[in-house]
Amino acid sequence: MDKLHFITEELGKLRETGLLVHIRTIEGPQGSWITVDGKKVFNLCSNNYLGFANNPQLKSAAQKAIEDYGVGPAAVRTIAGTTTLHKELERKLAFFKGTESTVSFQSGFCANLAVIPAIVGEGDVVFSDELNHASIIDGCRLSKARIVRYEHCNPQDLQSKISDEIRMNQRLTKEAENTPPQSPPSQGGERKVSHNEKRTGRFLVITDGVFSMEGDIAPLPEIVDIAENFGAITMVDDAHGEGVLGRGGRGIADHFNLHGRVDIEVGTMSKAFGVVGGYIAGSKKLTDFLAQKGRPFLFSSAVTAPDVAACIAAVDTLTASDSLVRQLWENTAFFQEKMRQAGFNLGNTKTPITPVMIGDAKIAKDFSQRLFEDGIFAQAIGYPTVPLDHARIRVMLSATHTREDLTWAIERFKKIGKFLGILP
Template identity: 70%
Template sequence: MDKLDFINKELDRLKEAGLLINIRTVEGPQGAWITVDGKKALNLSSNNYLGLANDLQSKTASHNAIDTFGVGPAAVRTIAGTTTLHKILEQKLAQFKGAESTISFQSGFCANLAVIPAIVGKEDVVFSDELNHASIIDGCRLAKTRVIRYKHCNPEDLQEKIQVEKDIERKLIITDGVFSMEGDIAPLPEIVEIAEKYNAITMVDDAHGEGVLGRGGRGIVDHFNLHGKVDIEVGTMSKAFGVVGGYIAGTKQLTDYLVQKGRPFLFSSAVTAADVSACIAVVDTLNKSDCLVRKLWSNTGFFQERMKQLGYNLGITKTPITPVMIGDAKMAKEFSQKLFEEGIFAQSIGYPTVPAGKARVRVMLSATHSEKDLTWAIDHFERIGNSFNILERRFEA
């Protein structure tokens, strides 16, 4: 028997269950309309919330950085990979976030892998929302710490579980800021209150809140006016910023510590000058104006209200993340394929990313979309929804 035969069996199982991931290829820059697998389509799948992935200022900054610093850092940050650009970005991010200090990483995923094992270990306990991102789950696994999952966005359940562990010396509460599959927002004020009561460290992964929530996109801590109340803020520059990279905001004590203990910082090459320079340009853009953030929310309100009027169940979203609930994974995949055939790129999401029976087509809205684009998309959703009898049966999330 082939020792790798289990791979084919698992691939066959995923295909039969309608869970095999089909990776489509984008040909060209991100925008409202893109070319995917040779077909022009309205882009409703990208995390490019503010339309900055193809921003002229960011591209110019990247070109200039390549001319000055070259294409690669050729070292980790602690040896020869830290440039003046990295220091400028971290200073500007700290000012933007209203934090004392920031430290940047190769991605938001790397930021979580850096900070969690540096903060907690075998003798400690992490309280984690049951729907937290995979990078948080993997960070906890690397830390080899005990993890207690609390019910999604349920402060009462968190309170009950932390009460049982109140005598543990080091306790860390971790939550996503905005949940990527549901689109809802963590009850951060209540979480902070519980943390203060039980002397727990607080951490929020604001990947989908950066550029979306708060004044001019400053994130969930700003949204709830909790500056100085959250110990660790993890952010990404790979979504609303339209570039790539991650960072952690907090006290200088925290970032100094992570320079010494954050393994992705210590053992993986620095982010390229081109990317860092583009991120600097984005921070400057957001500091100047909140017009892109306002446009994003205007599009969100327009699209979601019209979809609800049609009879679609959009779950519990409170953000531009718009889960169009289908239920069955195979049907969701077929629904997504039908959308694509008609010129709409919106991917289906099924188990294990979301619970079995809760498959959906996840629509990601952007400031790049015009009202005409969204009206056109809504018309197609109405016709396709009727053909699948989805609007008649009103699937409940």
């Protein structure tokens, strides 16, 4: 008997509905033009916003770090894996982000898995935007806190949900005060603790800064105001904001001038910074606490020295100049204006993330394949990454794209869009 027969069935269902992901293979470094499955194509789907993934300064820093520190840490951070490079990166990230301190992790995903279960637990409540990233969702689940989802980028709904929770807490507290103490358990039994007895009243409000599939920006000033009014902790995942928003790419807190008012900022080094890794920025007591309680920090090997050195070079480059960030936004404005003029629906994006809305998953996959055949690498995104009937081609713009290449790509989008009936 095949105990894994359900896998065959699930894969078949994905194939039938057009949701089976075709994983392509990159042959060489990231850039505007790359080789994919043996074909040279214009790259419109990597997170390489600033071109750092193949930047000469970053490569040189990584190569030197290999000579100085070797290829691997061979230990977790708390035992023998913390090097002077890790401390230098954390110091420079804190200066760049305008926070008191940072602590680095193996990825942005690991950062979310580290901080959320460390901050809240059973009896606490997390208020999470309904479109938050999977790493936030998984971090919330691991925490065992109660999860309350509020409508996407809707501060009014967030306020309503927190008010409802407070009223429920007050009711449960009143009921507990009027309930006689439970008798001790019988021999061999265990007295069950009621839900209201477990409540600590700790609230955590979490949002992405920039939403990776929509390209829209969280209304962070309103969210912070609401959290402060209710005494809630605020956390923002700035994965797609750093290197993009704010002065020289300093992120969403800088973009909205909210320095000192966001309790926890989560970041990644694998998108605009072009390398790999994650970090949490905030107060010194927060980062000290996470170094003691963040399980990915405690139980997974440290990021390798060449990666850390490359991250330092990226931070140094952005600290010195905002020219790449300005070029990224110029390319974004040009591409999105021309695509909208052509008749494409780009949703509510306010960033270089450009969702070309298709709707049907099979049509989106067909669109992506035809783009590939025409020399453009832009992947279709469907369920479960986005809701059913909201499939799209997600275009990711970069400072390395030229105006000529973008114009050429737009013409191919228009040709295929008309052929598939997306455009009139």
